[in-house]
Amino acid sequence: MPGNHASEVSIRIASGKLYNSDMSVEQLESAIKALAPEERERFAGWFDEHRHELVRRRKVEEAQQREILDRLHEVEKNPKILEAFEENDLERLIQDVTSKKTPSRPR
Numbered sequence: 001m002p003g004n005h006a007s008e009v010s011i012r013i014a015s016g017k018l019y020n021s022d023m024s025v026e027q028l029e030s031a032i033k034a035l036a037p038e039e040r041e042r043f044a045g046w047f048d049e050h051r052h053e054l055v056r057r058r059k060v061e062e063a064q065q066r067e068i069l070d071r072l073h074e075v076e077k078n079p080k081i082l083e084a085f086e087e088n089d090l091e092r093l094i095q096d097v098t099s100k101k102t103p104s105r106p107r
Contacts, residue, residue, distance in 0.1 A: 023031070032043060047054070075082060 032040060035043060
């Protein structure tokens with residue numbers, strides 16, 4: 001079928017226009033901005049719903065994963081670095097975090 005190659009990705013939006021993978025990011029941005037407000041909102045909702053399918057994992061997530069693995073390996077090598085954590089410790093931690101997040105208002 002013409003236009004249906006494995007390497008070509010086509011997107012048909014509500015207006016019926018067909019956009020393909022040969023478009024640059026700038027061309028896509030321009031096409032999206034040219035949509036009617038209702039179509040732009042519809043596209044934004046669709047994109048949000050499918051973001052996980054369209055966007056690769058971010059480097060931050062990869063760095064976080066590496067940090068977690070590094071810390072786990074460190075604990076495996078030296079379990080004495082762990083501290084006991086009990087229910088009341090959790091409650092105290094939550095109170096500390098909440099009090100620091102809520103700015104005090106001048107009186």
